[in-house]
Amino acid sequence: MTPLPKVGDILHYVFLFTHDKAVGRDEGIKTRPVMVAAVKDQRVFTVAITTKGEASVSTLPIPDAVADAAGLVRGTAVVIDQYNHFTWLGYDIRPVTSEPSFVAGRMPPGFTNSILSALLANAASINRD
Template identity: 30%
Template structure:
């Protein structure tokens, strides 16, 4: 099994730790889920990329302005189920690639990624994320071990 190269818009299988879980003292996510890499950077002097990921969930959002619904065509492109899903943009994890919480895609032990988001949808995610960040509504939880 080889790990994919991290890049903006890649949807990975990741053990996401929600902010409320971290505040409750948990250090591991409760389940593996698709998560979209919003930003992949190479910090100065580091050989390890740092990625910021946004979780994908079936749960209807408490704050609809803090997420984007994934169009059915995008879900099909990624091989995700047909249920409604959202990318949450105000509760993010950041970690050094590949970290300890990357997992194989269910049903495909040789793959750790579902695929790349289409550029237009990725751009919509980034635009919404930047707006939320400007409004100071984004919380990022570091997952560095």
């Protein structure tokens, strides 16, 4: 069995945005980095990391030093008004190495807590099972 990710881990995942679901999509458009926001039993909750804003005004910019440490591109942001959740391992997780490993990086605890605080304020969820 593949080990569960931890809060703050960065995965590669086909994230489904609420605006895509609203027009009838049931699959995300592309693989993108996401951060694990919570893990409960076998359920994993993820937030999208974007370089384009993804039609959302609710983003939290990732400081360059944090992006560098987490292995992300500078100028990225976390979408904090929605999240996806699914049963681990999930169909839309992509391996990042040939071993396979699914963890591409990790957010530092302080910034992870900032993301979680912002996310709790008002976020829509999409069940991807």
